Amino acid sequence: MRKNELIKQLNSLQQKIKPDGKWLENNRDILLSQLKAQTNFDLAESQRHGLKFVKNIFAFAYKPAVSMAVVFVLVFGSWIATVSATKNSLPGDFLYNLKLTTERVQVNLAMDEEKKTNLELEFAGRRLQEIKTVVANAETTPQQKGNLDVTLKKFQESMVNLKTNLAKLEIKDKDKAVEIASVLDQKSQEYVDILQDQQESLPELAQNTEDAINASKGTSEKALDLIIKEFEAGQSNMQPDDIINKVSARIDDLEKVITQAKSDLQTININQIVLNKQLEENAKAKQAAEAEAAQTEANSAEPTDQAAAAEETVPADNTAVPADNTAVPADNSENTNTQAETPACLGSQCQAPTAEVLPTLEEIQTKPDEAYALLQQARTGLRNVALGKAFALVKQADDIMTLVNKVINANAKYLDIESLLKEANQPQAEEQQPANNDSQATDAQQSIDSATAEENAG
């Protein structure tokens, strides 16, 4: 056989070996729909993996490709449709969880830390957007607002993940880590601002919001920490001015927080004095009234009736047994950290009754000034480009102010003197105690009742 003949034969193979025309067309349609889906939803990454995944399932089956194509269309078609539908879903929606899951899959499939970080940042941003949308919508029901707890939690998770990713990246690729940390620092600061804006609209989720803010702060702190560390180790090409600006922006923010906290504390102090005066007067007036009521009560009521008596009789009896009554709620307030609504605070020696975890208002009076002093030291540090030291001081001041604000928030009701006085001037409302207090009072009363019954029997 001559080579020329062979080549001729080979050439003719081009005409002979052809894919099945039907398959060719079908596959073209499938490809087109897949590509469209990819461009529309920019899920290239996860789809490639999804494709492999489906393939792996069928790898053993050796099904004819046409049937596999059908499977592709079914699986991807419905999947894409669902994902697109989830995109605008809000917390509480039927598809919201699917949205969250899809996002998680995307993050998990991302190849490197940088991509993971970008996705995670984007998703954290989406969570905040969702919160904003729900809060801003006038038709939002309290229940819908309640659903935001999931959103806040997810946001928090994202921020924590970002922090861990950064730590991982720090080991692998320092330059990249610094680059990302810079973005991360800025973004998480933005997120803190957004959350603080929304905080007031979400009183029911105060704790969740607080946690989310703290997670965000933690991430931004970690990021700036890393930037400074790398800079001081001489391994970063960031300009010192950039870092100084970042730190001093924080100092500025904290100074604002301090000013606000100081004025809040002052208001609280003044309001407490006013309130106590008012309460003292009220208490005197009431004591007189109640002594009278107790008198008539003792005359008329049977012991058994007393236990089931209406609300009016309960407060009356409370004062009738003053020793027991004041002792019980006072203990209670210390153990459970209930706010200053307990009778323990009715006297002139009113103290913010907080549990051991939180310092009292008195204890934090000087804290803002301490924090301020730390910030001034930090500023000096910045001038000397002692960035690490300066940032440590800022963090310290930040911790102090977080605590101070916690105490202020716990006593926030003292900030509004009008409603306090209104409350104080409504004796009935004022007497309404937490449920367990009430029951304790009744318990105490019942024991007294039974004691008297025994005495009577004896």
Next chain:
Amino acid sequence: MTGYIKEKYLLFRAKNKDPEAFSQVYDLYAEKIYRYIFFKVRTQEDAQDLTSEVFLKTWQYIAENSKDIKNLNALFYKIARNLVIDYYRKLSQQEVLMEQEILEQQEAVVSQTDLQAVETKIEMEKIEEKLRELKDEYRDVIILRYIEQMSINEIAQVIEKKTGAVRVMIFRALNTLKDLMEEKDQ
């Protein structure tokens, strides 16, 4: 529009994430790529699956890479070649279990192709058969050079070798194939 300019135009559109444009690219290349893979894998189904994967991969490559693509043809074959390598790598892990099944399947495919081309000479089937007996790199260059009629330059890009090496390889591959054919004749 000449083929070359049309291709450049389509590529440009595909780069801007235009799926329609890429589906036209598919029309231009699907047959070729299928054929190339067909000679390298064991079953028709695998060839079909791998072909669709080649197009997805290429699309992603075009979309994700900011670099200018100089030769789309070469890019396609390169991606196809790598996917076939992956395919065999994966297969070798399942080899022991599947061997028997695949052989059976292959017979079925061969008989199917018989039916599709009743008029084709017996000689032709022999060449197809012999082609499969060649070692991988010989088969590659034979397919690319004589079936797809690509230039030496393009082949060099696909298999990532120098043109001189490609020339030598084609020469040797053709000789080997010729020997195989004659061996059977005698």
